[in-house]
Every structure is written in C-alpha cells, then in structure tokens.
Amino acid sequence: MATVKFTYALKKFFPGLKETSTGAHSLQEVLHEIEISHPGIRSYIVDEQGSLRKHVNIFIDGSLINDRAKLGDSFSKDSEIYIIQALSGG
Amino acid sequence: MLPTVLLGTRKGFIAWHFSKNRWQFENLFFEGSPVSIAYADARTGTWWACLDHGHWGVKLHRSNNRGKTWEEVTAPAYPEGEVIKDGIPATTRYIWAMADGGKNFKSRLWIGTDPGGLFMSEDKGNSFQLVESLWKHPTRKEGWFGGGRDQPGIHSIVVDPRNENRVHVGISCAGVFETIDAGKTWEIRNKGMRAEFLPNPDAETGYDPHILVAAPTNPDILWQQNHCGIFRSVDAGRNWIDVGQAEGPANFGFAIAVAEDNAEQAWVAPANSDMTRTAVKGALCICRTDDGGKSWKAMRNGLPQENCFDIVYRHALATSQDALMFGTTTGNLFFSPDRGEKWQVLSNYLPMIYSIQFAE
Numbered sequence: 001m002a003t004v005k006f007t008y009a010l011k012k013f014f015p016g017l018k019e020t021s022t023g024a025h026s027l028q029e030v031l032h033e034i035e036i037s038h039p040g041i042r043s044y045i046v047d048e049q050g051s052l053r054k055h056v057n058i059f060i061d062g063s064l065i066n067d068r069a070k071l072g073d074s075f076s077k078d079s080e081i082y083i084i085q086a087l088s089g090g
Numbered sequence: 091m092l093p094t095v096l097l098g099t100r101k102g103f104i105a106w107h108f109s110k111n112r113w114q115f116e117n118l119f120f121e122g123s124p125v126s127i128a129y130a131d132a133r134t135g136t137w138w139a140c141l142d143h144g145h146w147g148v149k150l151h152r153s154n155n156r157g158k159t160w161e162e163v164t165a166p167a168y169p170e171g172e173v174i175k176d177g178i179p180a181t182t183r184y185i186w187a188m189a190d191g192g193k194n195f196k197s198r199l200w201i202g203t204d205p206g207g208l209f210m211s212e213d214k215g216n217s218f219q220l221v222e223s224l225w226k227h228p229t230r231k232e233g234w235f236g237g238g239r240d241q242p243g244i245h246s247i248v249v250d251p252r253n254e255n256r257v258h259v260g261i262s263c264a265g266v267f268e269t270i271d272a273g274k275t276w277e278i279r280n281k282g283m284r285a286e287f288l289p290n291p292d293a294e295t296g297y298d299p300h301i302l303v304a305a306p307t308n309p310d311i312l313w314q315q316n317h318c319g320i321f322r323s324v325d326a327g328r329n330w331i332d333v334g335q336a337e338g339p340a341n342f343g344f345a346i347a348v349a350e351d352n353a354e355q356a357w358v359a360p361a362n363s364d365m366t367r368t369a370v371k372g373a374l375c376i377c378r379t380d381d382g383g384k385s386w387k388a389m390r391n392g393l394p395q396e397n398c399f400d401i402v403y404r405h406a407l408a409t410s411q412d413a414l415m416f417g418t419t420t421g422n423l424f425f426s427p428d429r430g431e432k433w434q435v436l437s438n439y440l441p442m443i444y445s446i447q448f449a450e
Contacts, residue, residue, distance in 0.1 A: 009145070040162060044146040047181040048167035055145040085145040 002075055004030060007084040014038045022081075027058065027071035030081060045083060046071070055086040091413040091448070096137065097423070098128035098405070098445035103139045105157065106423075106436070113425060113436050119157050127405065129188040130449035133196060137449075138215070140185035140201075148182045148203075152215060166201050166209035166218040174205045174241055175231055182207070184239065187405075189247035192254030200257070202244025206234055208259060210273060221273040229264070229278070233295035237263035237317065245404055246302035250309045250326075258327055260302030260314065264295045266327050282330030284318040300344045301404040305353030313356050315346040315404070320358055322383050333383025339370045340377035340386040345407035345416065349429070354382040357409070357430060359402035359416060369398040376407075376416065378430050392433030393424065405445035417443025 191198025246260030400418035
C-alpha cells in the first residue's frame with residue numbers, strides 16, 4: 001500500500017484529513033479515493049480540467065511529478081506520495 | 091442608508107456595521123484569504139464570499155446568518171475540454187462579478203469570471219452553469235483579450251429590474267454585451283466607445299469598460315468608467331457618449347457609482363492613467379456630476395491631499411441614499427454621509443480593498 005501525506009495547509013479546509021494508505025494504482029485513483037472520504041478536496045488540488053493547480057505540488061518518493069496536466073506519473077506499492085502547497089505569494 | 095457594509099479584501103471578508111451613530115468593525119471571515127467579491131443578495135440576506143485562494147483555486151461560500159456559519163458550494167467551473175484559446179484550457183481563474191437575478195427569478199444568480207465566462211444558477215447558487223451562448227460568441231476567441239488581468243474577464247452584470255431577463259455585462263477587454271432573453275442571445279453594445287489602445291479604435295470588440303452600472307431610477311441610463319474615459323448611455327447601451335473631463339481629473343479610473351434617486355448624479359474615483367496607476371498629483375478626490383456628466387466637481391474635503399498613492403478598484407465605491415463609501419488599494423476606508431461633500435476616515439489599516447457593498 002502506498003502512503004499519501006498532505007500539507008498541513010489543507011487541514012484548514014478539511015480538518016479530518018490525515019495520512020492514509022492507498023491501494024490505488026494511479027494518481028487519478030488516489031484523488032478519487034480522497035474525494036470520496038473528503039468531498040470537495042479534489043477541486044483544491046486540481047482544476048476543473050484535471051490539471052494540478054499552479055501552486056500545488058505532488059512529490060512521489062521525494063521527486064516532483066512530471067505530468068502536471070494529466071497526473072500520469074507512476075508509483076509503487078511502497079511509495080510515499082506527498083501533496084503539498086508551493087511556497088509562493090505574500 | 092443601509093447599516094452594513096461588506097468588504098472584499100486581500101486578506102479576508104470584513105463586515106462593518108453602523109450603530110450608535112458610527113461605523114464599527116463587526117467581523118472578519120476567511121482571514122488571510124483574498125476575497126475578490128463580498129456580496130449580499132438583497133432578496134434573501136445571504137452573504138456570498140468569492141475566494142481567490144492563491145494555492146487552492148477559486149472557491150465560493152455562502153452564509154444565511156451574517157457569517158456565523160458558512161457553507162462551501164461548488165464554484166463555477168468550465169466544462170471539460172473548453173479552452174480560452176486553442177491550447178489554453180479554460181478554468182475559473184477569478185470571480186469578478188456577482189448579481190442576483192431579480193425579484194421575479196428568486197432562484198437565479200449570475201457570476202462573471204476571468205477568463206470571460208458568464209455563469210448562471212437557477213437553484214439559488216447550489217450549482218452554476220456556463221452561459222454557452224456568450225462563451226461561444228463568434229467574437230470571443232479573437233476579439234476579446236486581457237485587460238487588468240491576463241485573460242478576458244466579466245466584471246459587471248447589470249440586471250434590468252423592469253425585465254429581469256434583460257442583462258448587460260461589462261467585459262475587459264471586449265466591451266458591453268446585452269441579452270434580452272436571459273442569456274440565450276447577445277448583442278454587442280459598443281457604439282460610441284473608444285479603444286485608443288487598439289490598432290483599430292473602431293473595432294467591434296476589444297473595449298475596456300472598467301465597470302458598468304445602471305441608474306436605479308432609470309435603468310436605460312447606463313454609466314461606465316472606461317479605460318478611455320467616462321461614458322454614459324441614455325438608450326440602454328445602444329449609443330455611448332464620453333462625458334469625462336479631457337484634462338481630468340474625472341477621466342481615468344476604475345470605479346463609478348450612480349445615485350439611487352437621481353440618474354444624473356454619479357461619482358467616480360480618478361486615478362492617474364495606466365502609465366502609473368497612482369492618485370492624481372498625489373492627492374485623493376472623488377468627482378461628482380449632478381448633470382449627467384456635463385460638469386464634474388472634485389470633492390476633497392477630508393481626503394488626503396499629499397503623498398498619497400491610493401487608487402480605488404472597480405467594485406470598491408458604493409452608495410446608499412446620501413451615503414458613499416470607498417476603499418483603496420492601500421487599505422484606507424473612507425465614508426461620506428452627504429454625497430461626497432465631506433469625508434471621514436474609517437480605517438487606515440485594512441488590507442487592499444477589492445469590493446464594497448452596502449447591505450441590511
């Protein structure tokens with residue numbers, strides 16, 4: 001089972017959000033799973049066309065994903081997936 | 091005067107209330123989040139917060155109890171596959187206007203967005219649908235472009251109270267469009283406007299009405315603070331006449347308000363042109379006309395007259411009966427009880443102010 005971790009900043013909007021294990025095989029499936037447990041959260045991470053929001057990052061095992069448009073990056077069952085906000089703005 | 095004002099600011103949704111003969115801070119919501127529009131639906135008293143999270147996208151919240159509790163509703167979203175232009179996916183980048191659908195359409199709400207989509211709800215805002223007829227207007231992809239923002243945006247939605255299916259929208263940069271059938275079909279209403287920034291100043295679209303408002307006593311009289319002057323129409327937008335002062339100060343700016351009881355009386359908040367976007371000569375003034383724009387009077391009593399950088403964004407000047415209020419880019423909030431004759435400072439320490447609305 002891969003592990004999904006979230007930035008603390010998302011907990012402001014989804015207080016029950018916590019690290020979770022997933023049997024999903026793609027990032028799209030991961031988003032689908034967490035949308036079911038936390039309705040509305042998908043729209044905080046990706047826009048309505050499915051692209052990762054400009055100031056949101058997803059790391060897989062410490063590396064930034066490459067496919068921000070379709071989230072096609074792969075991961076293994078031992079992977080750690082980290083959904084985090086970019087440091088920007090003021 | 092309505093006793094509440096709602097402020098949309100760079101750092102939250104702020105309510106002030108008038109009691110015991112003075113304005114007082116009432117509450118702050120969404121602390122730290124940019125609020126592009128703080129809107130009250132006068133029909134229901136529902137407050138709406140249009141949020142522009144830098145990281146998490148545009149969000150929409152509403153409250154039926156003056157902010158005691160808020161509920162997030164699905165923000166307007168572009169259908170899958172829609173594009174601004176070829177290769178640029180369409181996503182909601184900013185909510186720039188909100189309007190209720192009128193007394194005869196109690197469930198109807200309108201929202202204007204960057205990148206140029208108008209959205210309509212027929213279920214009290216539980217869901218919003220893209221108005222396809224305007225989005226697919228033949229002029230959009232080539233004849234609309236960004237002005238003030240990177241992409242075209244709808245910042246003004248004016249519903250005619252005599253026929254609430256008749257709506258004018260203001261788009262930067264495209265111009266003024268009118269529907270008489272609740273958005274099924276559209277007419278361009280740009281005749282008489284200027285677009286000095288275009289190679290062809292008589293183009294069909296590409297105009298930059300910074301804000302469009304109607305006179306409450308005669309909705310056929312429309313006013314706009316435009317990028318290229320102040321324009322007025324007495325025939326519901328079919329013809330526009332520049333009523334600004336060529337040599338200023340009532341010329342360039344963003345905001346305009348019209349008196350609730352007099353279609354000839356309006357206020358603008360002058361700024362230096364697009365070269366600098368600062369207060370004119372370092373001094374803040376509001377200009378008022380009492381004769382439909384034939385003449386303007388600069389009103390400065392109580393406003394800073396030196397070393398001032400404030401300008402007033404397009405939704406940040408509002409009127410209610412004799413009262414006027416405006417907020418500035420540097421977080422100053424000013425109030426006049428007498429149509430601008432004299433001004434008092436309500437705060438010098440607010441965030442950048444994007445919108446002001448009087449409410450119950």
